Amino acid sequence: MTDLSHTALLIVGHGSTENPDSSGPYFDHAAAVREKGLFAEVHLAFWKEEPSLREAFYMIDAEEIYVVPDFISEGYFTQEVIPRELELDGPTTVVHGKTVHYCPPVGIHPTMTTILSRRVEQEAPDIRREDTTLFVVGHGTALNDNTTRAVKDQAALLAERFPEFAAVHPTFMEQEMFIEDWDKHCETPNAVVVPFFIADGLHSYQDIPVLLGFEEDEGLPASQKDIFRQNPYQIRGKTLYYTSAIGIEPALGEVIIDQVHTFRENHL
Template sequence: MQALVIVAHGSHLNPDSSAPTHDHADTIRAVGAFDEVKTGFWKEEPSLREVLRTVESDEAYVVPFFVSEGYFTEEVIPRELRLDGWDVSEWDSDGIDADHVTLSATDVGKTVHYCGPVGTHESMTDVIIRRAESVTDDPDVGEGFGLAVVGHGTERNENSAKAIHYHAARIREMDRFDEVRALFMDEEPEVDDVTDHFEAEDVVVVPLFIADGFHTQEDIPEDMGITDDYREGYDVPAEVDGHRIWYAGAVGTEALMADVILERAADAGADIGEAIEIVRERTRSAPATGD
């Protein structure tokens, strides 16, 4: 038997924070790729410390539903899961290369395949593009459009920005959009000045965040100037300084995220058959979770 365990941050304050995690777990559960699909959270129940105790399988594939490598993926999750012999050097990563490592959780008698976060997997690039397609309702969106991939950014952890730059660069290489930029909330170049960074009249803004919350629903819309008060909502597209801003909301709510989770588990050796192809087909016309 094999289990999939999706671990995420969660929130005591925002009940919607865990919604995408549960929704993607349901999608994966429906395709029958794993004997069990479980979710665990840092700030909600079931807790990271207890989630493996809810698993009956002897083998578990743990996928962090986080954007970047850092404190949670390198310290908190391995500690709370009590992974014997964990050493971050096992990943041999420079901030975006974490793949997987196989360890034991001897207190529960399980083999754990601990995977890198979803946010740095190459298939996340496809999700960002799908998000742009969803918000514009155009499966061919690209020509005549700019694309901004937005992250939090922080001087405290250089890895926070690496995933944003990584996916922006991959999309730029596809030569699909007229312009592609990586923008941030807390470091340069800032999303506040989004219109200064594009010549294209139409700009799709996709936040590389796991769930919609304070930053994606309040800070970013107000910072970009698409609304003066987030409580009054905003138009999509919204007119700002002669540009049309197509604001997509958190990428983690896109239905195709289930594919990235499966890709992480498959890379670690999970036997999932044709689940990835099935999920991609089923989510092609599905709305973003929470929409």
Template sequence: MSQALVIVAHGSHLNPDSSAPTFDHADTVRAAGIFDEVREAFWKEEPSFREVLRTVEAEEVFVVPLFVSEGYFTEEVIPRELRLEGWDVSRWDSDGTSASHASLRASDVDKTVHYCGPVGTHDAMSDVIVRRAQSVTGDPDVGPGFGLAVVGHGTERNENSAKAIHYHTERIREMDRFDEVAALFMDEEPEVDDVTDYFESDDVVVVPLFVADGFHTQEDIPEDMGITDDFREGYDVPAEVDGTRIWYAGAVGTEALMADVIVERARDAGADVGGSAERVRERAGDVAGD
């Protein structure tokens, strides 16, 4: 049976860079030849969630949300727009970070759709965060002597957003790779504004758990941390703040290894990925020590 992958993301009418990671990761998976078809769909751009399944010929479709956390979009908007029959969030049987997949029918196209949990809560995202630290420092062995801050938006509207940040922070802490690992937020305590207050290390890598670079990652966080007074003037990497070297990595979702997480989500849902999954990881670059 032919199988297709559909990567669904938010997109933006205002930020042309918002959809770039989605297209980049889709190209990586497409080049590996795992799926008969690979499609992208967006809430704020074309092609839309509502139309994408009509562009797919395969009978079996794996839908992977390129979102950080379980919440309004993954639990309500996407299933509604895809017209997934019988969807209910209880099908995921999740505590906020453990969504796997649910197999349903799409009512108007007569296809089996395996609707996956978001990439941001998959265990493999911990590897991507570590890879982001490697990329920004240029050191495949980065860890000893370094602190690592995993940064989220933080909001009272979606408690699962913070859960995803804490989940990966704890997983990376258990790796015993970095001297210190902390979860920080833009809109709740502990705040990224005070990043140097939460670390004793002289060097701290800051990785925002965002899918794409945009207003928050390119403007708010750099200014809030004090690595620049005006984002339009840019910032140094590393930049010194209160005697601490801050290695600011930008959005984790732009890391090439994200393509591997997308494939792992589909594999967990039953996709026949064979040895092609390894080709995706090789193409994106392996996490040192894996």
């Protein structure tokens, strides 16, 4: 086992200025890693919350830092925003007198397929899969072509792992195939929708339920809603199950640690 006891781990999350529940999973992931005692320091920084990315180097004493993006995809934020804010110019950068290693995001880890399938099994354990269409939902953006890749890859892996489903579709909030058109792509009586997001926050608790058609745009935080306790929904002539986001899985702490080891195998 690699000795990381002299290094720091910086977990980077998106955060939100609109939903107070969005940052919860990130703190859980950091706590899970901290309990392992592998790193001298474990810190969090956010793009949309405090502490911000620009404060990261002021928080960390260690001279060697591993940065793991707690993001779903290799896209706009992981390839452009985080490197810009942390002044990174490659896999390893010496900046502000510290050696910084930039690891792959959690969402491309092989464990994601298992976690997504677990969400389905927990929310719709008795569903007839041959009568069911499975939708994996990501954000999507025109800012970076790679943003959709993780969602498409996971949909393909789920289709391979569970061929008994009638169909498995990658869908998006802001790109085709749009999740709001889910019923147009569902030829089965049942549908299961899995949000491929870290947090049960603004998107999974508010935006996607509105796009699916079973919620109004109330703007309430997650702690005040019972979205997942109401399954299944009878809507648009279908029986729809909606799962929680993948970020609540305890396994995410192990994934973060594994991405550090993946970086070391590939670059050190």
